Amino acid sequence: MKSFAAFALAFSSLLAAVSAHYTFPGLLVNGQAAGDWINIRRTDNYQSNAPVTDVSSAAFRCYNTGGARATTVTVAAGSQIGFKASQAIYHPGVINVYMARAPGDVAGWDGSGSVWFKVYQISATISGGAINWPANNLASIPFTLPKSLPSGQYLVRIEHIALHSASAFQGAQFYISCGQINVTGGGNGTPGPLVAIPGVYTGREPGIMLNIYYPIPATYTQPGPAVWRG
Numbered sequence: 490m491k492s493f494a495a496f497a498l499a500f501s502s503l504l505a506a507v508s509a510h511y512t513f514p515g516l517l518v519n520g521q522a523a524g525d526w527i528n529i530r531r532t533d534n535y536q537s538n539a540p541v542t543d544v545s546s547a548a549f550r551c552y553n554t555g556g557a558r559a560t561t562v563t564v565a566a567g568s569q570i571g572f573k574a575s576q577a578i579y580h581p582g583v584i585n586v587y588m589a590r591a592p593g594d595v596a597g598w599d600g601s602g603s604v605w606f607k608v609y610q611i612s613a614t615i616s617g618g619a620i621n622w623p624a625n626n627l628a629s630i631p632f633t634l635p636k637s638l639p640s641g642q643y644l645v646r647i648e649h650i651a652l653h654s655a656s657a658f659q660g661a662q663f664y665i666s667c668g669q670i671n672v673t674g675g676g677n678g679t680p681g682p683l684v685a686i687p688g689v690y691t692g693r694e695p696g697i698m699l700n701i702y703y704p705i706p707a708t709y710t711q712p713g714p715a716v717w718r719g
């Protein structure tokens with residue numbers, strides 16, 4: 490009995506660890522990821538899956554304070570890339586994808602400065618008095634790189650902002666990772682507006698600090714700058 494109880498306890502805590510939260514370990518190119526943590530910098534939470542809640546912390550940029558390295562994958566401007574989640578997203582929330590052009594080789598670049606622009610988002614929708622979360626149940630998040638994106642090396646950063654306990658300051662949970670891409674065949678667009686990460690949020694934005702359950706929000710304001718569409 491004793492060993493069965495120990496087994497049951499170990500098994501249930503394993504289940505809890507496996508089902509709790511999620512990461513974005515794969516960068517999709519032509520719909521495929523090379524593997525986990527290959528083109529994505531391995532995040533500090535790659536085992537715990539725990540979120541970032543302090544939007545001013547160093548971890549908020551790429552959740553990579555451990556400094557794990559990734560390899561850079563070459564993609565054409567105008568093509569579709571994306572992120573693969575470790576499991577389908579199940580917390581109610583929204584997605585932003587930001588990019589930043591490295592001044593040289595992205596592999597050793599930290600992404601500091603006002604260098605980030607938003608390239609994609611999945612917001613909330615409101616209809617019939619309900620607020621809905623189109624990012625829910627997604628296991629992959631594809632998006633298209635603008636054709637006019639200048640050629641060069643970039644960090645690509647996804648954040649899923651989970652809002653199930655966001656009514657207090659630092660209650661929102663950020664699931665973050667950064668990939669490295671080498672864009673070829675690009676154009677002469679000027680991506681913007683540019684923001685710093687951390688710095689883009691205070692954590693008190695109406696789309697970050699809110700009660701999504703009661704009263705049901707009548708509007709939702711996506712955090713961050715407008716999407717640059719090229």
Ligand SMILES: *[C@@H]1O[C@H](CO)[C@@H](O)[C@H](O)[C@H]1NC(C)=O
Pocket residue numbers: 561562563642671672673
């Ligand atoms: C980026 O792509 C160009 C053009 O194909 C190539 O010459 C260069 O080696 C690539 N750089 C990296 C870091 O992949």
Ligand SMILES: [Cu+2]
Pocket residue numbers: 509510511580
């Ligand atoms: Cu979670």
